[in-house]
Amino acid sequence: MNHLRESLSQSWHNIQGSLFPWLQEELGLLTRRQQLLVTILEVIRMDEHLANGYGGAGRPLKNRVAIARAFVAKMTFNLPTTRALIDRLESDIKTRRICGWERLDELPGESTFSRAFAEYSEQALPQRIHEALILNTHKELIVGHISRDSTAITARENPEAKKTAEPPGAKKKRGRPKKGEERIPEPTRLQKQSGMSLEEMLNDLPGKCNVGTKKNSKGYKESWTGYKLHIDATDGQIPVSCILTSASLHDSQVAIPLATQTHQRVTNLYDLMDAAYDVSEIKAHSESLGHVPIIDINPRRDTALKKELQEEAQRQYRAGFVCPTDQRYHTRSTVERVNGRLKDEFGGRMVRVRGHAKVACHLMFGIVALTADQLMRFVT
Secondary structure (H helix, E strand, O other): OHHHHHHHHHHHHHHHHHHHHHHHHHHOOOOHHHHHHHHHHHHHOHHHOOOOOOOOOOOOOOOHHHHHHHHHHHHHOOOOOHHHHHHHHHHOHHHHHHHOOOOHHHOOOHHHHHHHHHHHHHHOHHHHHHHHHHHHHHOOOEEEEEEEEEEEEEOOOOOOOOOOOOOOOOOOOOOOOOOOOOOOOOOOHHHHHOOOOHHHHHHHOOOOOEEEEEEOOOOOEEEEEEEEEEEEEOOOOOEEEEEEEEOOOOHHHHHHHHHHHHHOOOEEEEEEEOHHHOOHHHHHHHHHOOOEEEEOOOOOOOHHHHHHHHHHHHHHHHHOOOOHHHHHHHHHHHHHHHHHHHHHHOOOOOOOOOOHHHHHHHHHHHHHHHHHHHHHHOOO
């Protein structure tokens, strides 16, 4: 952690001591959000991930680096649409020059922004930037806790039509098996994931828009049309891994690929998960990675176990005893704060694109901005 703080302190010293004074001399006084945008762009170093040159035949492409910076600005300013972003760039000379356009006539049109965004979606540009940012800042760290959770992402597109339970001609035999007949049960997704690579696990997860349902904090069911973003976050509210799936997919189906992806990026000691992840395969996978899984017990339909857990909690409360495991589990709220910041400050509620790739690209631009901002908060 000291190494990370020293590295970020040096970056912040360069930004605060050299970059801001130079920019203010060139552009004038910057607002707080403009300073945040400058900081984020300086931390993520987008130029290293996107070529600015042009080597093909035909009409030259507009400056793709500047457009990518503009999309980061869109998430930083929490703008709802690309049209709103262009209007902001046309009227705000400081933000336009920060992104890389000196003159107003250099600013591309909305169609160019749309084509560039499609390219970034195909290339998974923000995903690559985020991965590089986490690897560069956490390669020599040991993270205490990784908190795992998902959040609903509402989209403006038609949900995928429901498929029939079984295709024609593939009906299973009904009733009890005959004497001597053995029916081999179909392995579950969690059981199959144990023998898959990360790429195979990600390809196996459904990613199309559909309808999801969950219980809110008051116990009432609520539904939405769109997707579900699964996030692993550190104690410092830094998201280290993100996977976007269909809204209807249960959280437990993404735990193993998400844990595998996180394990490739950071070294952590504890995995904190709520009762939705209380499955033996998830616990076993966490332990196989050298982690200690702390998962809230899910009594499901076992009324006796539910009663026993309630009585044990009451006994601990009367005795004034706090279990160390419970203390660690309470830090799981960090991932919920990441979900809240993404939606309230970095465009998580402003999904106006369609399709899994573009929605993931939009959200990951917000995750990149959030991660850079949260990293710099260690210093400031």
